[in-house]
Amino acid sequence: MPDPTDADGLTVGQVSARLGVTVRALHHWDEIGLARPSLRTAAGYRLYTAGDLERLHRIVVYREIGLGLDRIRAVLDDSTADVPGALRAQRAQVAERIERLQRLSTGLDRMIEAHERGLLLSAEQQAAVFGPEWNPDWPAQARRRYGDTTQWRQYAERAAARSPEQWQAVAEEMADLERALAKAMDAGVAPGSPEADQLAERHREVFASYFPLTRQMQVCLGRMFEDDPGFAAHYDGIRPGLATWFRRIVDASARAHGIDPDTAVWE
Template sequence: MPDTTDADGLTVGQVSARVGVTVRALHHWDEIGLARPSLRTAVGYRLYTAGDLERLHRIVVYRELGLGLDRIGAVLDDPAADVPGALRAQREQVTERIDRLQQLGAGLDRMIDAHERGLLLTAEQQAAMFGPRWNPDWPAQARRRYGDTKQWQQYAERSAARGPEEWQVVADEVADLDRALGDAMDTGVEPGSPEAHRLVERHREVFASYFPLTRQMQVCLARRYEADPGFAAHYDGIRTGLAAWFRRIVDADARAHGIDPDTATWQ
């Protein structure tokens, strides 16, 4: 216990400095009967004794252990109180809290990693899921281009919540869409046709696995699919000319919804 010698007659300010709690807390503890000064001056000011100071130190210790003030009062004032039992119960709560904080810390680490890397899969896992045409550098390129946007934040939040199994579902949906696009181009589906509109809508739904995609954003994305050599090679590897055809069906769908694809912006 701290040294409480020469402690009789201490004012609330002096006790506050010695014990390390605020004057306001001392007044509150006095009001609720948890720690009342034992002495009074001739004019009625309350003063703390060495015994009061020792009780205050014990209150501070129990409070730091997480006990509530009511429980502390019972432990200090009830001769039959099971102090070890109360401390064991508190220890269990502390252990549970530590476990929750460790889980929170792991979640924060994963979220940080997702914001910095995007896709939380190894290059080998990406190739196995998304196929040999997938470029594992694409997430890093997207981070450099879009890392300060709302969409990247949404993508990172989704990525942090997914493991390999969840990403496999996304990969399968993307592969099915790619096949459907290639088959539609082969069969001569025309831009602006009902089937083309359905494919464009399906693309927006599948892409929502990464972040919500507006029609204007979809126009910008289709333009990038055609212009960027990496993306163009991916889609043209499925069907020659697929990147350009996909842009045409997206542009036609945008016009059908009152959007000029020539002036569409990322919004």
């Protein structure tokens, strides 16, 4: 609040320090006629009186609650202005902003947790979505193994925004693909055939629910599905020999796109 002892007026710098506003803002408010100093020194420097400070204080208060300068001018100068109505409207906008910030805060919490945990589902939810053979320790193991990779960050970003129902849809889509792979192998579909290539491409599309998968990365993944005991047991449990057959159709698809499976790297 203004000090009644400032009878001779305060300079722009003194007002800036007292009210916590920039000199530039004070100059701007003077230029647009929102808050002009009542006095000038002999050298032409601005001097603000106690009355000027009172107006400036009100401007600062209204600006801090979010009113624009035109609305502030109306509140201060228009005797017919509905000040309570203006303040209620501003309160409603503030409430909306708070709600948006709360949603943002919740989203940030989920993003942090997803980067640290990977899968934001309880053990019970994981079992319901992925089946009784699912090990709820697998996400933590994956975090320790892949947590510093680009793919883990991409996976975390998707996981943070995904509900249990959406994870259920992902699981069902992957299960449908695995059944289609087994059916094709049983039917004698040859690696390199149009049907096999279509299945390899479908796998890349479905796997993108976790992170984008290039064809070179898919070749590396096919190798892991065949060589890793856990993955091999899963695919061969669906159909004996499926892990190897899947690796072969991925290799053939890669060759058709100019990629040598023997030199493919994870990129």
